[in-house]
Every structure is written in C-alpha cells, then in structure tokens.
Amino acid sequence: MESGLTPEQHALIRKILVAQTESVGLIEAPIVEGLLRDHRCRCVLDVGCGEGSFLLRLARQMKGVRFVGIDHNPLAVADAQSKIKKRSLRNVTCRTGFFDARFERLKYDAILTRYTLQHASDPPAFVAAIYERLRKKGVFVSVESLDAYSSAHEDNPVWERFRMSLAAIHRRGGSNDSIGKSLGRLFAAAGFRNIRVQVVLCSPSTVGWKRFQALIRISAEAAASLCPDLFDRTLLEDVQMWVDDQARLEREDPFLCTAIASGIKP
Numbered sequence: 137m138e139s140g141l142t143p144e145q146h147a148l149i150r151k152i153l154v155a156q157t158e159s160v161g162l163i164e165a166p167i168v169e170g171l172l173r174d175h176r177c178r179c180v181l182d183v184g185c186g187e188g189s190f191l192l193r194l195a196r197q198m199k200g201v202r203f204v205g206i207d208h209n210p211l212a213v214a215d216a217q218s219k220i221k222k223r224s225l226r227n228v229t230c231r232t233g234f235f236d237a238r239f240e241r242l243k244y245d246a247i248l249t250r251y252t253l254q255h256a257s258d259p260p261a262f263v264a265a266i267y268e269r270l271r272k273k274g275v276f277v278s279v280e281s282l283d284a285y286s287s288a289h290e291d292n293p294v295w296e297r298f299r300m301s302l303a304a305i306h307r308r309g310g311s312n313d314s315i316g317k318s319l320g321r322l323f324a325a326a327g328f329r330n331i332r333v334q335v336v337l338c339s340p341s342t343v344g345w346k347r348f349q350a351l352i353r354i355s356a357e358a359a360a361s362l363c364p365d366l367f368d369r370t371l372l373e374d375v376q377m378w379v380d381d382q383a384r385l386e387r388e389d390p391f392l393c394t395a396i397a398s399g400i401k402p
C-alpha cells in the first residue's frame with residue numbers, strides 16, 4: 137500500500153502523518169527514544185519512514201545515533217530528504233527501498249516500524265525478516281495502531297461512526313488497524329525475547345484538544361476525499377462540528393490507541 141499513490145493522494149496522507157507525529161507522536165517518541173537509549177543503539181533502521189516527521193524528531197533528539205529511513209513510496213522519500221536538507225541534519229539519511237525477506241542483509245542495532253507492519257501482507261514473514269537484520273542483542277521497536285481499543289470517557293455516536301468508517305477504509309486498503317493486539321505474539325514467534333508491549337492513548341486529555349482536533353479533522357477530510365462512499369459528507373460535517381466544540385470534547389475525552397512493542401534478539 138501507499139507506493140502507487142497519485143501526488144494528490146500522497147499530499148492528503150502526508151498531512152495525516154504529520155498530524156500524527158504532532159499529536160500521538162509526542163507521547164510515542166520519548167518512549168521509543170528511551171528504548172533506543174536503554175539498548176545503547178548506534179545505528180537504527182526505520183522501515184516505512186514515510187514523509188519523515190517522526191524519524192526526524194528522533195534524529196534531532198538523538199544526535200549520537202545514526203538513523204537510516206527507507207520507504208517504498210518515492211514521493212514520501214523526496215519529502216523526507218528535503219526536510220533533512222532544510223534542517224541540516226547529519227545523522228539521518230533516507231532512501232527508496234522495499235522491505236521484505238530479500239532486503240539487503242546489513243545488520244542494525246535497532247529496527248523501528250511505525251504504522252508500517254499493519255500494511256504487511258504477511259506480518260510473520262515481515263517480522264522474521266526484521267529479526268534477520270538485527271545484530272545479536274539488537275532491539276525491534278514497533279509502534280502500531282490498536283484501533284479496536286479506541287473508545288471515549290463518554291460515548292458519542294459521531295465518534296463511533298468516525299471509527300467505523302475509518303475501519304472500513306483500512307479493510308479496503310488491506311491494512312490491519314488493530315495489529316497492535318498481535319505484536320506480542322508476532323515478536324515471540326519470530327524468536328524475540330524480553331518482549332514488552334505498552335498502550336498509548338491519544339486524546340484531548342493526553343495531547344491537548346488542539347492537537348487532537350487537528351488530527352481528527354485532517355483524518356476526516358482525507359477519508360472523505362479518498363473514499364467518499366465509505367466516509368460521506370454528512371459524517372465529515374458532523375465530525376467537524378463535534379471536534380470544534382472544545383468543552384464537549386474535553387468532557388467526552390475520546391481516545392485513539394496505539395501499541396508500542398519491543399523485543400530483543402537473543
């Protein structure tokens with residue numbers, strides 16, 4: 137998925153990825169950094185780095201670590217490369233590449249996937265291929281969606297419709313929006329040890345209403361534009377009106393879940 141996108145489709149998805157980095161990414165990034173520091177990682181491969189906002193955030197915080205991003209979407213790689221150049225970051229590179237069992241056999245201290253494994257057609261084979269490219273004692277860190285656990289402090293029908301429509305879009309695109317549930321099992325089957333899985337909630341109470349509002353608005357606008365049959369204009373207008381009501385959103389505190397898993401190659 138996401139390799140044969142038109143520039144217009146790519147621009148919509150890029151906006152979602154940036155909004156994710158600027159919302160839930162604020163919680164995920166320090167956890168990922170902590171895992172990379174704990175394992176004294178010097179060289180990290182980010183598989184499916186997309187437009188690079190999350191990867192560059194890590195690179196800015198961890199100047200002593202060398203980051204390599206790959207993505208099979210050349211438009212995303214071009215975005216990431218231009219950001220790297222603009223910010224004069226010297227510890228990160230990015231290039232086009234497709235990750236599977238045939239990917240080059242260089243070894244890394246750590247491999248990261250964020251919202252990438254959920255697009256794999258064969259997740260066990262994907263995780264096995266990651267395992268093969270880690271050094272002994274290397275760590276695999278995977279940040280993935282756990283949409284099935286997303287909910288709210290107080291239920292709201294608009295939030296339910298939003299979530300159901302996005303789930304239908306994921307199904308159509310062949311992506312597993314709840315692969316977070318399976319990370320522990322996938323890691324264990326590949327041979328990883330010391331497996332830990334934590335859950336992160338992105339909500340008005342955790343990232344602030346403004347960031348949450350921006351993420352939901354951008355996701356809804358992209359969904360309505362990319363898949364109008366699954367996300368209609370009425371739903372878009374309902375979502376926009378709902379997320380703009382700060383007091384209501386803060387009271388209901390809807391949340392999206394992601395899972396962060398780590399495992400060591402023995």
Ligand SMILES: C[S@@+](CC[C@H](N)C(=O)[O-])C[C@H]1O[C@@H](n2cnc3c(N)ncnc32)[C@H](O)[C@@H]1O
Pocket residue numbers: 137138139153156183184185186187188189190206207208209212233234235236249250251252255256
């Ligand atoms: C949802 S985006 C996430 C991007 C980025 N990791 C982030 O957190 O914003 C998933 C990305 O993975 C890329 N991707 C999916 N499968 C891939 C594979 N097998 N090899 C390389 N890139 C892949 C897609 O092109 C897309 O840019």
